Amino acid sequence: xxxxxxxxxxxxxxxxxxxxxxxxxxxxxxxxxxxxxxxxxxxxxxxxxxxxxxxxxxxxxxxxxxxxxxxxxxxxxxxxxxxxxxxxxxxxxxxxxxxxxxxxxxxxxxxxxxxxxxxxxxxxxxxxxxxxxxxxxxxxxxxxxxxxxxxxxxxxxxxxxxxxxxxxxxxxxxxxxxxxxxxxxxxxxxxxxxxxxxxxxxxxxxxxxxxxxxxxxxxxxxxxxxxxxxxxxxxxxxxxxxxxx
Numbered sequence: 001x002x003x004x005x006x007x008x009x010x011x012x013x014x015x016x017x018x019x020x021x022x023x024x025x026x027x028x029x030x031x032x033x034x035x036x037x038x039x040x041x042x043x044x045x046x047x048x049x050x051x052x053x054x055x056x057x058x059x060x061x062x063x064x065x066x067x068x069x070x071x072x073x074x075x076x077x078x079x080x081x082x083x084x085x086x087x088x089x090x091x092x093x094x095x096x097x098x099x100x101x102x103x104x105x106x107x108x109x110x111x112x113x114x115x116x117x118x119x120x121x122x123x124x125x126x127x128x129x130x131x132x133x134x135x136x137x138x139x140x141x142x143x144x145x146x147x148x149x150x151x152x153x154x155x156x157x158x159x160x161x162x163x164x165x166x167x168x169x170x171x172x173x174x175x176x177x178x179x180x181x182x183x184x185x186x187x188x189x190x191x192x193x194x195x196x197x198x199x200x201x202x203x204x205x206x207x208x209x210x211x212x213x214x215x216x217x218x219x220x221x222x223x224x225x226x227x228x229x230x231x232x233x234x235x236x237x238x239x240x241x242x243x244x245x
Contacts, residue, residue, distance in 0.1 A: 004228030007046040007122065009149040010037070011142065011159045014054035014083055016216050023055050025086050029216075033160075034090040036222040037127065041096050045226050046122040048152050049129045050145040051087060053079025073137035077104060080141060084131035085109065097126040103135030103144075115151050122152065142200040150207045157209055158225060159196065160216035165233030166195050183235045195235065210236040 012033065019026025041047055056079035057072075067075070081102055088098045099121045100110035110131060111117070121128045133144040142159075149157045166188075169177040180187075185205035188195050195201070195213055204211055214221050214232030224231050 002228075003043060003045065003226050005045065005155040005226045007048075007152065007154045008040075008226065009048040009050065009145060009152065009154045009157050010222075011050045011145040011157060012052065012216065013141075013161065014052035014056060014058075014079065016055075016160060016162060017051070017083060017086075018055040025055060025083065030086060030090055032219065033216065034087065034094055034096075036219070037091060038094045038096050040222050040226055041125070041127060043223070043226065044125075046125070047127045048118070048122060048148060048154060049084075049087065049127065050141055050148060051080055051083040051129065051131070052141040053077070053081075053083060055079075056082060070137040074104075077132040077135070080133060081106065081110065081131040084129040087129055091127055097124075098129060099126050100129045100131055103130070103132040119152060128152075140197050140200065142196040143203065146196070146200040146203040146209065149209055150203065154209070156225075157204065157211045158222070159211060159213045161213055162216060164215045164218070165213050166193055166235070180233045181230070183233060184237065185235060188235060195233075201235075204235070208237065210234065 017025050017029055019029040037047060053076045057075050084100045088100050091098045101113040101118050102110045103113050105112045113130065118128050130144065130148045133139060133141050134147060145157055145159070163171055164179055166180045166183060167177040168180065171177040185201055188201050189198065196211070212225055212232050212234050214225065221231050
């Protein structure tokens with residue numbers, strides 16, 4: 001089968017894992033994602049993942065509760081490890097070989113992140129889940145996704161969200177919001193679209209890593225993307241700001 005993307009990095013926010021709840025891991029949501037990852041894996045696609053921790057703890061919110069920002073960020077990193085282990089469990093129960101690699105060493109439950117080792121896992125057909133962000137405070141998991149994607153030499157960074165792509169405004173608040181079909185990196189920065197933080201977008205721009213933002217809840221989207229079908233919003237080199245609708 002002809003595939004457009006052979007090695008991908010899938011970024012999933014922690015908030016998405018909570019489903020309709022405010023926090024925690026929703027079994028139905030994580031099962032759906034695992035089923036789609038397995039379907040793509042069975043096509044021979046090499047898959048890396050980065051999972052956020054916002055369904056458990058966010059460092060920025062911790063600061064508002066009197067927790068030091070640096071301490072809060074480290075707590076958030078630990079939350080991503082919990083989510084990564086949950087994904088490892090549901091994937092391996094589906095017969096998908098998986099490795100969790102953490103930026104902060106915790107050898108009893110995961111292996112430390114080593115770039116060449118992680119690349120080898122991908123080559124052997126194992127799904128690699130990167131946890132603990134970059135291992136540094138003040139950097140988001142979006143930035144970790146861009147960094148790991150570049151280090152792994154992936155073809156595309158896929159950001160799974162709860163909406164169909166990038167809009168001109170919040171579609172939940174503004175019914176006139178338009179869905180962008182394509183955007184350049186500079187469009188995202190100049191329009192302040194908040195798709196990812198500016199550090200992540202800048203990293204992608206400087207290294208030519210395209211980003212596709214799509215709806216996590218639309219089943220089958222992941223397979224369509226790797227086959228080259230148009231799904232969500234494509235962000236890349238000078239592609240303009242075409243809109244649907």
